[in-house]
Amino acid sequence: MTGASDEEVWPPPVERRDFLYVATGMMGAVGAAAALWPFIDAMNPSADIQAVAEIEVDLEPVEPGQRVTVTWRSQPIFIDRRTPERIAEARADDDAPDLRDPATDASRVQREEWLIVVGICTHLGCVPDGQMPGGRRGDWNGWFCPCHGSHYDTSGRIRKGPAPLNLVVPPYAFLNDTTVTIG
Numbered sequence: 001m002t003g004a005s006d007e008e009v010w011p012p013p014v015e016r017r018d019f020l021y022v023a024t025g026m027m028g029a030v031g032a033a034a035a036l037w038p039f040i041d042a043m044n045p046s047a048d049i050q051a052v053a054e055i056e057v058d059l060e061p062v063e064p065g066q067r068v069t070v071t072w073r074s075q076p077i078f079i080d081r082r083t084p085e086r087i088a089e090a091r092a093d094d095d096a097p098d099l100r101d102p103a104t105d106a107s108r109v110q111r112e113e114w115l116i117v118v119g120i121c122t123h124l125g126c127v128p129d130g131q132m133p134g135g136r137r138g139d140w141n142g143w144f145c146p147c148h149g150s151h152y153d154t155s156g157r158i159r160k161g162p163a164p165l166n167l168v169v170p171p172y173a174f175l176n177d178t179t180v181t182i183g
């Protein structure tokens, strides 16, 4: 049966389920130092893990249209390999009047195919949905935070709901076409 609504498929607490899925899936999809972090430590990081200032992520296994989450300083980091359609959507809305925290898409990415943001809603700190296949991505194909209904677009910009700011872009750098360091 595949006709269930979003609510039936993904009941609360969505943010924890989402985080667990991507943390587990990351083990196969992202063969980087970040993948070595045990899930339990990601949720309750010890002092030495918190002190890790930089992680290196192998992007090679990430397919176009796929999203993965890695953990950096005990925070989920969304890495979205955007399709041309998603990039076009983001750029078409650069001047949209409903941008609460105005920013161009180009100002939020170093390489247009890769959107990298901290996966924490700027309202009250939930982890927005949108990672899993079929996950709720909100009205702008980005992320949806079920706590009070914040919608983020394909650039991670807040478009609707109570969140005041865009998803934060962390410090990162590409070492080459398939390797990025975060931190």
Ligand code: FES
Binding pocket: 121, 122, 123, 124, 125, 126, 145, 146, 147, 148, 149, 150, 161, 162, 163
């Ligand atoms: S924490 Fe995201 S809408 Fe409340």
